Amino acid sequence: MVEQAVLEVAYQVVGGDFSQAGDGASRLKRVLQQIGLAPALSRRIAVAAYEAELNIVIHAYSGVLKAKVSPVKVEVWAEDQGPGIPDVELAMKEGYSTAPDHVRALGFGAGMGLPNMRRNADELEIKTVLGEGTIVYMCFANRA
Amino acid sequence: MTYFHSVKLHEDKCKGCTNCIKRCPTEAIRVRGGRAVIDDARCVDCGECIRVCPNRAKSVVTDSRALLKDRKFNACLVAPSFFGQFRSEVSLGRILASIKSLGFSHVLEVSRAADVVASALSKHLLGPNVRYPALSTSCPAVVRLVQVRFPDLIDHFVPFDAPMEIAAYAARQEIKLATGCSDDEIGVFFTTPCPAKVTAVHQPVGQGHSQLTGALSMAEVYADAFKFLPKVTHEEPVYGSARGLAWAVSGGEGTAIAKDDYLAVDGLQHVIALLEEVELGRLRSVKYIEGQACIGGCVGGVLAVGNPFIARLRIARMSQRLVSASLPALDLAPSALTLRQTLLPRPFLQLDANIEVALQKLNELEALVGQLPMLDCGACGAPHCRALAEDIVRGTASSTDCVFVLRKQVSSLAGELMDLAGKLPPAMGRG
Incomplete structure (x- = not known):
């Protein structure tokens, strides 16, 4: 049996470092373009990955943005060591945010992160442990 | 293609x-x-x-003015940035007269078309079905950049043609109306500050045909017009709208749009950085982005003669000094402004048409990157190590193109040679 081609990438994310926020999502986007995914799909993935990456920068201490790309689907994990999410259902509400004022002053933390991820991903799963960290899993089907 | x-x-x-x-x-x-x-x-x-x-x-490579001989009527479209090449004391009417004397039957300020686009733009941006941030189509280098590098942003472009094309259409209408001649008797030429617009004339960003016959080097036309200027005794009628003239410089398109909804970015590297933000879904609160490939806007084009910052000042002074215009605004149907061409993606990043193969190549690429020195020295002929790795998996370069990889291979080969030289056949070795 021929093994299906798969590519795995991982990009480190530093909590609190807004100067690098988006680097991981941008690099992932380039990879997706090199693979030749439909522009609309790679855009959805990049937007969702960016939101996930940004959440690590805003809320966590450190983390990693991982992706596994196969011809049929793209899976993205945003894993962090951080405070965890106390109320996931509330966090999914548009406009709800626990981002501190200095983050909002930068134009981030408008409470659209998770809603944007849900809108763009085909599957979204959140595992969170208070005081330890969060894993956001997203899956995007390639229907082309 | x-x-x-x-x-x-x-x-x-x-x-x-x-x-x-x-x-x-x-x-x-x-x-x-x-x-x-x-x-x-x-x-x-x-x-x-x-x-x-x-x-x-x-x-x-620009077009030659020898082309003027082929046609009965020839119009010169004068770019707003052209005026910035002259001292601000020189009147627009004299500049136009001097250009016309170089063999044109008509001259037309492109700023007249820019002015019409500006009005249409402010209306369009308030309307429905606009993908924010909307992108300007006036710089063809930026349009092509989006086609090759940001194909998923193509639907952000406003549906208007560049002022140059609209001005060409208007010039043709004017000449046909005045003389009754046919389209093939008319030549329309643009004084271009940049190569991007030469290409836009000969191969428009979309699929259609340009209304222009050719693009003349701004530097060449300026040199002759400047020489002729002292002999000019009359003034050509001027439209001279400050709003249209402003399109010569970066930020000029924004006069039609509320300041806090509008963003101007110049220099292609800066445009790329900004479009990367747009790609990630940021900047949705911005209504319009004017991206210009050249620093300073069109006055910064490689065929502009003067310093772009001085040109910017001159344009500002000329705008202040404008008196009442002697020419009316262009009266164009909305359809005349519409981008006649479909903008198609021209993606080049894809490593292979087959996704399985592309994934394989990308894996090879990532492995190769680990073996390269990441010094981005450029000696291999590629701009940086990652680009060399891309070229290698595409089959257009080899890993020994890297001097560091080559040196390592030579050194290990030398080591093997030394080893071999130290070995003696059993029949030898008695000294």
Whole structure:
């Protein structure tokens, strides 16, 4: 049996470092373009990955943005060591945010992160442990 | 698909240095056999390589004024940036008269068309079905950049043609109305500040045909118009709208749009950085982005003669001094403004048409990157190590193109030779 081609990438994310926020999502986007995914799909993935990456920068201490790309689907994990999410259902509400004022002053933390991820991903799963960290899993089907 | 390009390399002058490969915004240039080679599919004719080449080995191919002989009537479309090449005391009417005397039957300020676009733009941006941030179509290098590097942003472009095209259409209408002649008796020429617009004339960004006959070098037309200026005794009628004239400089399109909804960015590298933000879904609160490939806007084009910052000041002074215009605004139907062409993506990043193969190549690429020194020295002819890795998996370069990899291989080969030299056949060795 021929093994299906798969590519795995991982990009480190530093909590609190807004100067690098988006680097991981941008690099992932380039990879997706090199693979030749439909522009609309790679855009959805990049937007969702960016939101996930940004959440690590805003809320966590450190983390990693991982992706596994196969011809049929793209899976993205945003894993962090951080405070965890106390109320996931509330966090999914548009406009709800626990981002501190200095983050909002930068134009981030408008409470659209998770809603944007849900809108763009085909599957979204959140595992969170208070005081330890969060894993956001997203899956995007390639229907082309 | 073959692409027309107005940026040309003079092989005899190229020394194979790495200045242009490093500065090309689309990474379209490689050094091969000691000469720069431009990849037709990637080049957007921005002209950055012309600016940075220390050996003047690249230039813009523009059209010759000899073409004027072929037609009964010839109109010169004068770019707003053209006026910025002259001292601000010189009146617009005299500048136009001087240009006309070079063999044109008509002159038309492109700012007249820009003014119409500005009005349409402010209406359009308030309307439904606009994808924010909307992108300006006026700089063809930026339009092509989006086609090759940001294909998923194509639907952000406003549905208007560049003022140059609209002005050409208007000039044709005017001449036909006044003389009753047919389209093929009319030549329409643009005084271009950049190679991007030469290409836009000969191969429009979309699929259609340009209304223009040719693009003349602004530097050449300026040189002759400047010489003739002292002999000019009359003033051509002037439209002279400050709003239209402002399109010469970066930020000029914004006069039609509320300031806090509008963003102007100049310099192709800066445009790329900003579009990357847009791609990630940021900047949705911005209504319109005016991206210009050249620093300072069109006054910063490689065919503009003067310093772009001085030109900007001159344009500002000329705008202040404008008195009442003697020409009316262009009366154009909305359809005349509409982008007649469909903008199609021209993606070049894809490593293979087959997704399985592309994934495999990308895995190879990532592995290769680990073996390269990541010094981005450019000696291999690619702009940086990652680009070399891409070229290797595409089959257009080899890993020994890297001097560090080559040196390592030579050194291990030398070690093997030393080992072999130390070994003696059993029949020898008695000293």
